[in-house]
Amino acid sequence: MSVEQHDLTMRPIAGRDELDLFTRLPYGLNHELDDDLVAGRRRPEWMWVALRGDRPVARVAWWGRAGDDTPFLLDVLDLDDSGDRVDLGVRLLERAMADVVPAGTRPPEYVRMIPPDWRADTAARRDVEDRMAVLERAGARLFVERLRFDWHPGTAIPEPTGRLRFRPVRDTEEILDLMTRVLDGTLDAHGRDDLTRMSPREAAVRHYEDELAHYRAPRDWWRVATLPDGEPVGFVTPARNDYNPIIGYIAVLPAHRGNGHIDDLLAEGTRILATQGVPRIRAATDLGNTPMANAFRRLGYVDFERSINMTWPDQPTNQPT
Template sequence: MNADTLTVRPLSGPDELALFCRLPYALNGELADDLARGRRRAGRMWVALRGGRLLARAAWWGRGSLLDVLDVDDALPAAERVDVGVRLLRAAREAVPGAGEYSRFVPPGWRDDPAVARAVEDRMAIARRAGARPFVERLRLEWRPGTPLPAPRGRLAFRPVRDAEELLDLMTAALEGTLDAYSRADLARMTAREAAVAHYEGEFARFTSPRGWWRVATLPGGEAAGFVIPARNDYNAIISYLAVLPAHRGRGYAGDLLGEGTRVLAHEGVPRVRAATDVANVPMADAFRRAGYAEFEREIVMTWRGDAGE
């Protein structure tokens, strides 16, 4: 084989993980466990090689269509970096069918560091040339033990969610006026009830953590004002979802709900609680910061779908 030939292929098996990890990224430390637990498959992890040198790589999470690893060798000349990445991504997407998203974790101030900004922009350019478009930038936030827990303010009472039907009713109502980009995309192509069911079945129904953690916030007369879903995913304790019902917005209840969800998880002794919200959702971002959550990362999402929820 000519040493200048570019070879694009999936990994032959988990034994090639060391090759795949020659390029750095925040998720490298999770890949071995993901493969061992079936959250990833070697056949959905692709590399571009010239000789024995890894020039680019791409990987999809789980069995879905989330591309969450896309890297190139930053030592390559600028034009070649993007070209090699596009060749890899186009070939890999032909073998990994289905519309999907590209997710990239970046430092909070990524635009302020020229080297980091260049690397992020290269990867976005690769995805764009492969047909993706920008969708949303999100804050990734974390609460750690030792950070003061928000004290109950006494304005709301909290009880467990009664059943799936109650939660679906609350989710449906809460979608009115939502600022969340994913929810807005869902509402562009389906009813609020359909969007609530899709979210419930796609995320909440899969959690193995206790449903007894889920909380409804009520006013003194018993009327529901909102709800919060503390949970554990495959990696961390999380605030999966939080919403104030439209009639009760503007009173700061998001902070009360967030405090309750955080207390539920803190009492379980978790090492951290993670959460995310859109950069543009300023009220929710402010609520997280007031509750002691610190921004540790951002996520940039691009999509190949007509709408992100498609």
């Protein structure tokens, strides 16, 4: 599985005992890699390095759900300061993809956390743009940039306004029905993209199975917001993923948008998590979803980070052998 090209060796790491080698290139998520390997969210064969001698000059790694045979996301792509680092990154990514991504399938989406001010910071901008150049040369395209938010205990949560009533979600069918309905007029890039290829119901089922079904928290935390007469207005799913407490999904039904209900929903979801004594709450929305971003900020969430999401075309990528 190891490939040598002149002075460059490209191979997956041998196991956890090579994490020190893999983490010589810095990233804020390096501290999670060992736990991910233990939990089965990563595999050594999904974590590749390009070496000059014993020095890592590039690395890539995929993430997946525990028990899955194929990765769900490409989330690590790092380059050293070599003058040919983009070329090295392309060679490593294409070589690793040939082994990691099943032939004839669409490569997993690339998601990378980046500084919130990356465009204004010369070094950060170079890093982001060079990584994107590697992905583009391997066939990917920018899909969306997202804002990532943090809420911390001690931040004030407004008292309920009394305009809405909140109750637990009754069952899976109810949340799927609500998820289907909120796709009408959605500003979410993933939702809009899904609707170009499938029905609203199919898109809701896919989102549920890919994300909500894997939350590590009681589903009785999820809330449906209604008017006093019981008519649904929207919903929020406070939850935990593998790493943090989160506002997983929050939305207002089309007929009730523009009335400020998103603030009540977000406050309720935040209140539920805050009562669990959490150290933080994470949330995210697309850079272009200004109403949602402003709602987070009004409630004291701070946009501490961004993410770059890139995807490959629907047709399978021709992979090198």
